Amino acid sequence: MSSQEESEFIKLGADIYLRKANEEDAHDKQSPNIILVCGWMGAQLRHIHKYTKVYEQVYPGATQILIQNRPSFFWSTENTRRKVIAPAVEVLEALGTIPPQSPSLIMNSSSAKVPRILVHSFSNGGAYSLITLGKIMASRAGSSSPLKSSRFPCAIVLDSSPGGSGLSNAIHAFTTLIKNPITRVVAKVLVCLLYVYGFFVGPFIGRRTALQKVRDGLYNPRVLPWVDERTPRLYMYSRADDMVPWEQIREHAERTKSLGWNVRTEIFEDSPHVAHARTHPEQYWGAVKRLWDDALDVAHTKEESN
The missing domain is CATH 1.10.287 (Helix Hairpins)
Incomplete structure (x- = not known):
């Protein structure tokens, strides 16, 4: 990580990093104010930061939470995985995604704004981090009612997953x-x-197996406490991916769509695994922006129906 990136991201744990929002841009109510980035297995921070830098430019008013995924995460015990993810859970709790439990949070929950959350997961490693995070947050919410997805916009990007079994x-x-x-x-x-x-x-x-958990976990419409079947979900994959067969990703997307979920896909013809943004940046980031616009429309429609 460069010295500039080190000054922007605060290390909260072995694999968890936080970049606070630019307060001057935080007034924008049409943009996400929380962006959760779940990196692919073994990804170096300098590679993940190619995405966080774009988000910094496109949505400067968003707090970014970055979860790094190491190969050992797949072989670790459930308890170990939960310890790795725990700092990210506390930040999201402090930002108002679930009712706060801990009196000593990184951020002041009393000043937390209504969340607008964009989740960006890469490959099976990122999806495994995401699923683990969701389980922890669901258990922490406990008997308390977590914020309903109808209260705020939210969306999920699944880059190059699930598959590769x-x-x-x-x-x-x-x-x-x-x-x-x-x-x-x-x-x-x-x-x-x-x-x-x-x-x-x-x-x-x-x-x-871990990959079976990833696939099945993403079939859960409430993989995170604030999402449901209506939450816009974007599958991004390439026919040239030599690590995760694109047919398996397509199959997962088609099944979730057949269940009535809000699903869209973006297909690339020649980009390598988790390299679609590098190969086709306009197509890639255009799809992400359209997804977020869809999230705003869905949240607005839900508010009118309530």
């Missing part, structure tokens, strides 16, 4: 960043063993 996809995803050839071979063997365990032993003991 095959063995070759798993090997590629978990070993492509390993430079040492010996370590890579060891990692491939480990992935193969875990794959066999997950798909042949797991079902008999009632356990699902």
